[in-house]
Amino acid sequence: MKGVLLGIVVLVLWSSPQARQVTADVLRSTANWIEPKKGEESPKNFVIPNPFYKERSK
Numbered sequence: 001m002k003g004v005l006l007g008i009v010v011l012v013l014w015s016s017p018q019a020r021q022v023t024a025d026v027l028r029s030t031a032n033w034i035e036p037k038k039g040e041e042s043p044k045n046f047v048i049p050n051p052f053y054k055e056r057s058k
Contacts, residue, residue, distance in 0.1 A: 013019045 013023055
């Protein structure tokens, strides 16, 4: 039943350009809201340097 409901919602969104635009705007604003700001560091994200990587001199 969930699959049928999801299919109907996708069909309605696909057939209506205005609904697609609203959905895209909502998704973009949500992505902007959860994006980390510059300068903020999260303890969940860190960089491990590769000890085998050597930059080539030009």
